[in-house]
Amino acid sequence: MSSSSADDADPQPAPDEEPGDDTTAGDTTAGDTTAPRPRPRRLERLRRFDAAHMWISSVAALVALSLSLYNFVLVQRQPDTDVALPHIVRIAQGDEVWFYLQPTLSTRVETAQTEVITQAELHLRAPGPGTRQPVFYWDESGTFTYDRTDHTLSYAWIADPSPLLVSRDKPQQPLMLFKTTGWKFSSGRYRGRLILHRASGRKPLTEDFCMMLSDDDAKTLRTRGQYTFSSFRDDAPEARAKDCYGA
Secondary structure, three states, rough: OOOOOHOOOOOOOOOOOOOOOOOOOOOOOOOOOOOOOHHHHHHHHHHHHHHHHHHHHHHHHHHHHHHHHHHHHHHHOOEEEEOOOOOOOEEOOOEEEEEOOOOEEEEEEOOOOOOOEEEEEEEEEOOOOOOOEEEEEEEEEEEEHHHHHOOEEEEEEEEEOOOEEEOOOOOOOOEEEEEOOOOOOEEEEEEEEEEEEOOOOOOOOHHHHHHHOOHHHHHHHHOOOOOOOOEOOOOOOOHHHHEEEEO
């Protein structure tokens, strides 16, 4: 009859070992500097973090690309130019009719393209059937100077007609002198149109307006002569009521 010795008994786990420890026995030995392999739960968390990081980076790159393409399209598009007429126009009449007009040309959109105005025309539709419809041409650009002693305005030439470059940072406000010959103002209601031709070949810019001349206004234009102009406003109470320029 034999008995089992203590050496034959099943080994008991060491006090500091816990069931379910992910570190494999024999992976480390005395003097071995190799770190234990991470646990499965930690590996799963790392995989999830890497996947989330990759997804966020991809979305951020896609958003940045979309914004870049959007900005590129905005910068490359044609400028949207606005035309605003002044509150005052001035007219002088002698052998020729001179029409002083100072529109404002601007664009509110930032773009790499620049609007170029190459030519300007002024059309007036005179009252009454069968009357001649004058077409004014842009003769020159100038400036007004105020005389503090006489309290009058004087006009001076500054440039011949030339292309106008309009951008968001460079709006234009030229004082244009339009001329026509063989025609005179009479009393009545006039429909006017400013036409600005563009270098791009796109449809010309247009702005319509109205002008009312009384019998006294027409007489004043005839008697003042070529070098004295009369002013007509569209912001005076009586002019606003008629939505027209008036003296």
